[in-house]
Amino acid sequence: MNFRTVLIVINIAALAIIVGVVLYRVLSLRKNVEPTPANLDPYLNDNDLENRRLERALGWSLVFVLITALALPLYFLVEPSRQVKAEDSFLERSVERGAVLFANSQMPTYDSTKSLLCANCHGAQGEGGAAPFVLQPESDLCLVEQNKGNADVPQCLPQQVSWTAPAVNSVLQRYSRGEIKHILNYGRPGSPMPAWGIKSGKGVLNSQSIGDLVNYLASIQIADSEIKAISTEAVGEYRDGAGEVVTNAQDSLASAKQDLAEAPASSSASQLASLQVSVTTATAQLAAAEAYATEVGGLSEGAILFRLNCARCHTKGWAYYDPTNLKVPAPSPQGSGAYGPSLRDGSTKIQFPGLAGEQGQFDWVAVGVPANEAYGIRGISSGRMPHFAGMLSEAQIKAIVAYERNL
Numbered sequence: 001m002n003f004r005t006v007l008i009v010i011n012i013a014a015l016a017i018i019v020g021v022v023l024y025r026v027l028s029l030r031k032n033v034e035p036t037p038a039n040l041d042p043y044l045n046d047n048d049l050e051n052r053r054l055e056r057a058l059g060w061s062l063v064f065v066l067i068t069a070l071a072l073p074l075y076f077l078v079e080p081s082r083q084v085k086a087e088d089s090f091l092e093r094s095v096e097r098g099a100v101l102f103a104n105s106q107m108p109t110y111d112s113t114k115s116l117l118c119a120n121c122h123g124a125q126g127e128g129g130a131a132p133f134v135l136q137p138e139s140d141l142c143l144v145e146q147n148k149g150n151a152d153v154p155q156c157l158p159q160q161v162s163w164t165a166p167a168v169n170s171v172l173q174r175y176s177r178g179e180i181k182h183i184l185n186y187g188r189p190g191s192p193m194p195a196w197g198i199k200s201g202k203g204v205l206n207s208q209s210i211g212d213l214v215n216y217l218a219s220i221q222i223a224d225s226e227i228k229a230i231s232t233e234a235v236g237e238y239r240d241g242a243g244e245v246v247t248n249a250q251d252s253l254a255s256a257k258q259d260l261a262e263a264p265a266s267s268s269a270s271q272l273a274s275l276q277v278s279v280t281t282a283t284a285q286l287a288a289a290e291a292y293a294t295e296v297g298g299l300s301e302g303a304i305l306f307r308l309n310c311a312r313c314h315t316k317g318w319a320y321y322d323p324t325n326l327k328v329p330a331p332s333p334q335g336s337g338a339y340g341p342s343l344r345d346g347s348t349k350i351q352f353p354g355l356a357g358e359q360g361q362f363d364w365v366a367v368g369v370p371a372n373e374a375y376g377i378r379g380i381s382s383g384r385m386p387h388f389a390g391m392l393s394e395a396q397i398k399a400i401v402a403y404e405r406n407l
């Protein structure tokens, strides 16, 4: 029997006793026996009182005085650690509830009635992942009624893309707890990240559950040094990745060509045509992959760090950019604004002018200011931009700032 059940049993017993006493009183009132009034009831005489009875009463008084004398200092001594333990176990239970909310069906904490499947998009360890998303066509061409949903006008068909979901096992380095609560309550409209809070009118979580999720996220944060190592390795991986994109495209072109060459003589004209289309597509994909690799080869470290850390908000289309998926619209020019403002055409030099501005821009990107406070010349923080001092080294942030100032 755990402590909780013992408490419940004690409460039930106390309730039963109270009910019993009340019932007894009511029943005895009903019997209507007239008791002798207390003042007419003769009490014990002095001889009877001043013997064992008195000693017993005094003995009990002593016992109770001792208990009180010991219990008060003991309570005084134990209370602070009891309070700390209570806070710890309060936090522990909050993290446990958050873990259930975060889980997907492959995780041990999964509960089909409560889990919100954050892990499906953000990874089981919160290491980041991807989310399916459907892009709606934007071209003016698609305003024409007969182009809507018309398979002959492929750019007017909704397009399925894979939207990068950021790592959340480092999110407390980028945002304060309050800012994370805001993101969870309101989501990121226009991206796959849903709004979860009742506050937003779209979600189901009250402020306690939102707090549970933040406590859970805090519990899965990886070490500061590891976060910085991951951000640094990502630059090399990005460069190598471009080479892999080319190799993969070469492989698919080779196999498409082979399929066409080895097509059985009995193949129908339409089968041959579709094999030919695969070769043409793979050729175009290889050209795109090679152009991408050449572009990446010429990028500065600052430019790559920008792509890895900033572009998902500051460049429209970057979050789902895939160099070889030719159906996905190409991203807008780097840094031209999306969720975050445009940083191009010297706009950061207007917000952060001169040499002092360079330092100001560094400070903004590294630590920022709390929501509603001023930055730069006329910037007002909304608390929605993450900050990177805990993710990137000083040299890396300087490289990004230099890159931005020349966009």
Ligand code: HEC
Pocket: 101, 102, 116, 117, 118, 119, 120, 121, 122, 131, 132, 163, 164, 165, 166, 167, 168, 171, 174, 180, 183, 184, 188, 191, 192, 193, 194, 196, 213, 312, 313, 319, 339, 386
């Ligand atoms: C359908 C996929 C999906 C689900 C489910 C989902 N997210 Fe997200 N989340 C995203 C995407 C995508 C982004 C980034 C959006 C963007 O590009 O601005 C994001 C952004 C975030 C961010 C901001 C991180 C940053 O650095 O900008 C946090 C924190 C977050 N999600 C936590 C959660 C939690 C907690 C849950 C579960 C309650 C959850 N997400 C469920 C897809 C998802």
Ligand code: HEC
Pocket: 306, 309, 310, 311, 312, 313, 314, 339, 340, 341, 342, 343, 347, 348, 351, 361, 364, 365, 376, 379, 380, 381, 382, 383, 384, 385, 386, 388, 400, 401, 404
């Ligand atoms: C989660 C989205 C997001 C990411 C990621 C992000 N930003 Fe921002 N950024 C914003 C928003 C939103 C603003 C507007 C200011 C605000 O709302 O507080 C902003 C503002 C800025 C500004 C000020 C622009 C101006 O003219 O006022 C600069 C500079 C900037 N970001 C640089 C960066 C850099 C560098 C990175 C990557 C290291 C980055 N941002 C990553 C969302 C983002």
